[in-house]
Amino acid sequence: MSNLDRAPAMSTCGGRAGVAAEPVRDLIPGRVVQLGESTQVRRLLPTLGRRMIGAWCFIDHYGPDDIAAEPGMQVPPHPHMGLQTVSWLHEGEVLHRDSLGSLQTLRPGQLGVMTSGRAIAHSEESPREHLPLLHGAQLWVALPDEYRHVEPAFEHHPALPVVTGGGVTATVMLGEIDGAASPGTTYSPLVGADLSLAAGADARFPLEPDFEYAALTMSGGARVDGVLLEPGSLLYLGSHRSDVQLESDVDTAVLLLGGEPFAEEIVMWWNFVTRTGDEVAQAREAWNAGTGGFGEVHGYDGDRLLAPALPPGQLKPRGRAG
Numbered sequence: 001m002s003n004l005d006r007a008p009a010m011s012t013c014g015g016r017a018g019v020a021a022e023p024v025r026d027l028i029p030g031r032v033v034q035l036g037e038s039t040q041v042r043r044l045l046p047t048l049g050r051r052m053i054g055a056w057c058f059i060d061h062y063g064p065d066d067i068a069a070e071p072g073m074q075v076p077p078h079p080h081m082g083l084q085t086v087s088w089l090h091e092g093e094v095l096h097r098d099s100l101g102s103l104q105t106l107r108p109g110q111l112g113v114m115t116s117g118r119a120i121a122h123s124e125e126s127p128r129e130h131l132p133l134l135h136g137a138q139l140w141v142a143l144p145d146e147y148r149h150v151e152p153a154f155e156h157h158p159a160l161p162v163v164t165g166g167g168v169t170a171t172v173m174l175g176e177i178d179g180a181a182s183p184g185t186t187y188s189p190l191v192g193a194d195l196s197l198a199a200g201a202d203a204r205f206p207l208e209p210d211f212e213y214a215a216l217t218m219s220g221g222a223r224v225d226g227v228l229l230e231p232g233s234l235l236y237l238g239s240h241r242s243d244v245q246l247e248s249d250v251d252t253a254v255l256l257l258g259g260e261p262f263a264e265e266i267v268m269w270w271n272f273v274t275r276t277g278d279e280v281a282q283a284r285e286a287w288n289a290g291t292g293g294f295g296e297v298h299g300y301d302g303d304r305l306l307a308p309a310l311p312p313g314q315l316k317p318r319g320r321a322g
Helices: 277-289
Strands: 011-014 023-029 031-035 039-045 056-066 074-080 083-091 094-098 103-106 111-115 120-125 133-142 153-157 162-165 168-174 190-197 202-206 212-219 222-224 227-229 233-238 243-248 252-259 265-269 272-274
Touching: 023 227, 039 233, 056 083, 056 212, 056 252, 056 265, 083 094, 083 168, 094 111, 103 153, 111 120, 111 168, 133 212, 168 202, 190 243, 212 222, 212 227, 222 252, 227 233, 265 277, 272 277
Parallel strands: none
Antiparallel strands: 011 265, 023 233, 031 039, 039 056, 056 133, 074 120, 083 111, 083 133, 094 103, 094 120, 111 153, 162 168, 168 190, 190 252, 202 243, 212 233, 212 252, 222 227, 222 243, 265 272
């Protein structure tokens, strides 16, 4: 999914200075962003006060939206570099196309991982004949410097491992939980899990103390470490936790995201993750000129999305937090 903001800010993220070295409870509300003509998302990362969680650097939550009489998601071909996109649906379908020639319909509970590496382009759209509801999350993972120029790739994993216990069912999207490892490719220590809490659940879920974590309620309503977390809100939990308390009075779905704090500083702008502002400018110019190895997305009914103008002035480092 693209960052469709036509005036995106450029910021430096990463490094360990902004990592909470103890358990915290920072509630982050979503910022509403228009995505295409008919889809609104709640942008939860990056946001004022928090820019990364481990290697996770971008989180959009959308829906549930009634798109029965609407075109649904329509994101034209756009570029990525230096990151992985992680697509996760609870309801509906999304058709993925990319410049590698991939053509894949993603459905609830199926993992789509696109590694942009040095350069890739893709589009995302609701199929012409689509289901009436659309609900999901789009997440990005920053690639460490040694892997950010790898060859681009797309993975589709229709079956994922599941861990159950204490009224909680955890689908392991990425990383490993209790010996159950996702088949999705990762390039840094991280975890992503979709937790289903039955009504009346009261459980302690195991965590890795060296990771920092956050929780996003997709539906229902959960108390995470005692904090009521309504759909579309993100709770940053910090690090140095061996577990977290999860409670719910109704059936609830929570995304748990975590990872080893990302030591490198990165520059994020539009759909690019680089290390310098000059790299961003070069990538923008190459994409708009149709060069740079991003390739072409075939089959999308519409024009590709050009990059917006760069912000004026010098890049101002802002860190992981603040």
